[in-house]
Amino acid sequence: MSTVDPALLHAFVDGELDLKSQLEMEQRLAGDPALRQRVEEIRLLRHEIREHAGYHAAPETLRTRVAALRSAAGDAPPSAAPSGVPTPTAASKAGRTIAWGRWLQWRPLAVGLGAAAVVALALQLAGPPPSRDEAIAAEVVASHVRSTLGQHLVDVASSDHHTVKPWYAGRLDYSPPVYDLTSTGFPLLGGRLDVIDGRKVAVLVYRRNQHKLALSLWPAPVYTTPGRPGSTRTMPIS
Amino acid sequence: MSDEESWRRFEAVALPHLDAAYNLARWLTRNDHDAEDVVQESLVRAMRYLGGFRGEGARPWLLQIVRNTCWTWLKANRPAENVGLDDGDGPAHDIAAPAADEPPQVAMRRADRALIDQAIAALPAAFREVLVLRELEDLSYAEIARIAEIPIGTVMSRLARARAQLRSALAPAAARPVLRPVPKVAQNGGPP
Numbered sequence A: 001m002s003t004v005d006p007a008l009l010h011a012f013v014d015g016e017l018d019l020k021s022q023l024e025m026e027q028r029l030a031g032d033p034a035l036r037q038r039v040e041e042i043r044l045l046r047h048e049i050r051e052h053a054g055y056h057a058a059p060e061t062l063r064t065r066v067a068a069l070r071s072a073a074g075d076a077p078p079s080a081a082p083s084g085v086p087t088p089t090a091a092s093k094a095g096r097t098i099a100w101g102r103w104l105q106w107r108p109l110a111v112g113l114g115a116a117a118v119v120a121l122a123l124q125l126a127g128p129p130p131s132r133d134e135a136i137a138a139e140v141v142a143s144h145v146r147s148t149l150g151q152h153l154v155d156v157a158s159s160d161h162h163t164v165k166p167w168y169a170g171r172l173d174y175s176p177p178v179y180d181l182t183s184t185g186f187p188l189l190g191g192r193l194d195v196i197d198g199r200k201v202a203v204l205v206y207r208r209n210q211h212k213l214a215l216s217l218w219p220a221p222v223y224t225t226p227g228r229p230g231s232t233r234t235m236p237i238s
Numbered sequence B: 001m002s003d004e005e006s007w008r009r010f011e012a013v014a015l016p017h018l019d020a021a022y023n024l025a026r027w028l029t030r031n032d033h034d035a036e037d038v039v040q041e042s043l044v045r046a047m048r049y050l051g052g053f054r055g056e057g058a059r060p061w062l063l064q065i066v067r068n069t070c071w072t073w074l075k076a077n078r079p080a081e082n083v084g085l086d087d088g089d090g091p092a093h094d095i096a097a098p099a100a101d102e103p104p105q106v107a108m109r110r111a112d113r114a115l116i117d118q119a120i121a122a123l124p125a126a127f128r129e130v131l132v133l134r135e136l137e138d139l140s141y142a143e144i145a146r147i148a149e150i151p152i153g154t155v156m157s158r159l160a161r162a163r164a165q166l167r168s169a170l171a172p173a174a175a176r177p178v179l180r181p182v183p184k185v186a187q188n189g190g191p192p
Helices: A006-013 A019-030 A033-052 A060-075 A088-097 A110-125 A130-149 A161-168 B003-013 B015-029 B032-052 B058-077 B079-083 B104-121 B125-136 B141-148 B152-174 B184-188
Strands: A188-196 A199-208 A211-217
Touching: A006 A019, A006 A033, A006 B152, A019 A033, A033 B104, A033 B125, A033 B152, A060 B015, A060 B032, A130 A188, A130 A211, A130 B003, A130 B015, A161 A188, A188 A211, B003 B015, B003 B032, B003 B058, B015 B032, B015 B058, B015 B125, B032 B058, B058 B079, B058 B125, B058 B141, B104 B125, B104 B152, B125 B141, B125 B152, B141 B152
Parallel strands: none
Antiparallel strands: A188 A199, A199 A211
């Protein structure tokens, strides 16, 4: 077997080689079964680690401490030295400001996020001018982040769209489309109400593997989308 | 900017990556309580540096702060780890016997997890951080280089060595057909 820098072999498996080195490596692999075997081993190991290594999500106690930082930021100049442990006063103060609770298990998966970003972008292109869009997007994101900090992920927790859809009747001046997407790998977790851009909107929360997606739905104002009444805009996050 | 505004910006930029921050700190300190301390201090620093954040790559930006805070903390509290030599002669992989009512698949997964976690924890910290950033945070070599403040070539070599060590640690116990056992000597090759 020819000698190959192991670092290059790993970079090859990670898809991190530039095109020229990538092609060279492929050529070497084609003529070297032992090298191919090593590449397979690296792939397997990589898979095992990604599949099984423990991911440590931030615990509840840390979130309580983050909440304490907020009141600390309000009380002291921002350059104040960090205190090792929040005082009970600070913690209880923060407790009044926001009820912090469980956060989503956000295990970042670049592929999933990338896809979500592309969808969001594509849908945004069809929407009103960017400045207002950005403001609305910021509102949606902020609302989503807040919902994941507190325990207010959904108002109605149900995986049945026949339960969720009627729940909105009488709470909204429109009826949001609620679909059962379980068969495509997006089980419904429930729905909640939110206020975006000055109006009440329906937020449906779906799950995709370990990720949760919030889908905010409201009818587009007629004047911004001539000829396309009743379109909805979506904003997948996390 | 008012306190309320800066908190909102902080909330939007940094807090979505709290799990990533804790995961890195937890793997570097290998202790729940210390990881929380480190993340809290990192967030205080992040708030202070928020004005310098340019709006792109919030996760690598925050992780760089967490990483630096971790190393400062390790230097102060675990000076022995800075030589980067974890002898790896600790307790052998002792895995809890699976409960009888556990399906074999689940038991296998738990065994795998414990083994792999143990093997990663035994890596020298400089290797461990590169591996965690790559495999658990799925960051690119360029992003890891920026976070760890090392050249991309060093990211490559550390990652290759980290994986080689994991492979030797995992191969004999797990008896995987493809991962051949490697002589124990290979485990003792520390970083330069």
